[in-house]
């Protein structure tokens with residue numbers, strides 16, 4: 001591969017399915033009159049994990065709409081559909097076919113978000129001696145170099161400190177060099193449960209247009225056995241639609257986003273969440289335009305500071321931080337397995353057929369909408385998998401497949417690091433392990449469950465209870481020294497051995513039945 005920027009002939013500009021932004025670096029450094037844009041629906045990208053049907057439909061429909069928008073803006077676009085008879089099935093195969101057909105020698109691309117595809121492109125260019133120019137993806141707040149500089153020499157990479165850097169860099173919610181409201185973080189106010197009411201906001205729903213309708217038929221035919229409900233398909237598939245979804249969120253849900261950020265309700269999958277991550281990650285929205293709009297709502301008195309700060313932190317804090325960690329630790333990060341967990345992912349992750357009401361709700365919503373909010377992903381499905389000792393790589397592949405917003409750069413740190421603690425504490429200072437008590441406090445699930453959240457062990461006990469103690473006991477050699485788990489281990493140590501044995505026997509029975 002060469003990384004030359006000199007040019008005298010036309011180039012092929014590759015635009016991937018999560019690069020649907022008019023301001024993409026590969027496009028802004030191209031020439032409409034001479035260059036050709038390549039977009040390709042390929043079996044490899046649609047199949048490297050068994051993606052949810054809605055995710056594939058969203059990506060393909062958004063790609064087709066974006067290609068039309070580029071065409072209307074004067075770009076020459078070569079768009080390869082999945083069912084094109086000559087489709088080679090891979091991105092590199094489609095580049096090779098395009099450069100042969102169009103007699104082009106130079107290819108330009110914005111760096112893919114996933115290590116897997118970035119490596120494949122670089123290796124292919126090297127082997128085929130193709131002049132490939134890979135540009136930085138500048139749709140993020142922090143560059144790779146900025147993250148590396150921040151991380152360099154630090155013993156611990158904690159999100160909170162990185163987030164403050166991003167606040168200073170962007171000026172979001174800043175008064176000079178001081179944070180708005182005198183504090184960087186208002187999370188202490190953001191832990192209230194919620195109650196269902198008639199006025200609960202819901203994300204807007206769009207009816208499929210002709211392009212989406214055609215894509216839905218394709219997905220039904222080609223990916224009919226994949227996980228998930230394809231219909232009703234209500235996602236936005238254009239930037240205009242995504243902007244409407246953003247307006248809707250800011251007006252209707254943002255004011256209560258903070259208060260109920262960690263809440264869960266059996267019948268309300270979205271609560272006050274934005275449901276914008278799949279638009280953002282595909283490039284239909286940018287992080288700064290979202291944050292500026294949300295910040296404006298605060299300064300205009302339309303949303304309180306705890307909501308606005310909490311929301312902005314998710315985007316310029318967590319989202320940027322996990323991306324930085326991903327690139328700092330790849331390759332190899334997705335293979336981490338700190339606890340040596342080997343259990344297979346239970347089948348009910350694919351069927352939602354479980355008597356645990358919280359799990360059935362989280363998985364059922366995932367099946368229906370390719371969506372679950374953060375606390376469901378972390379404290380329900382993630383927590384259960386970690387407590388049960390499921391192989392983190394299997395957990396990782398499940399999350400990568402089932403959510404419409406899942407790309408490895410953002411999914412893997414959240415799963416391997418935050419939810420499974422499989423990186424041994426690179427991302428989080430302690431495992432997010434919790435018994436049924438946490439779920440009961442933050443949700444209405446337990447009142448719909450056949451298990452008793454108050455029972456500690458035995459036939460009708462909430463499975464999270466014995467599994468929690470079994471997890472701590474099983475992994476004591478790795479966790480006992482963690483100061484944030486001191487209280488939990490002291491409680492365990494104080495228990496009489498008979499009670500400890502009851503917890504562990506009960507856990508064994510549950511695990512044997514999975």
Ligand code: FAD
Pocket residue numbers: 272273274275276277278280281311314315318319320322372373374375377378382399400403405406407410411412414415418419
């Ligand atoms: P909101 O709650 O409205 O939050 C606003 C935005 O903040 C989100 O749209 C998202 O862009 C960003 N955000 C919030 N938390 C995080 C976070 N921890 N990491 C990165 N961005 C964040 N997010 C993904 O985008 N893709 C994933 O594949 C993904 N996998 C996850 C797996 C697990 C186990 C966990 C615990 C979290 C995961 N997240 C992932 C983070 C988070 O759960 C989703 O971003 C969020 O639920 C998306 O819904 P929303 O748009 O309604 O978010």
Ligand code: DLZ
Pocket residue numbers: 015016017018019040041042043045046047051055056059112113114117407408
């Ligand atoms: C997620 C996805 C899917 C399902 N299909 C395609 C595709 O056919 N063509 C494409 O260019 N991109 C697709 N994507 C998004 C890519 O997987 C994504 O660009 C890489 O994972 C790099 O982040």
Ligand code: SF4
Pocket residue numbers: 355356357358359435436437439440445446447449450451452453462463464
């Ligand atoms: Fe989940 Fe346990 Fe509550 Fe049932 S009792 S909903 S399994 S936390």
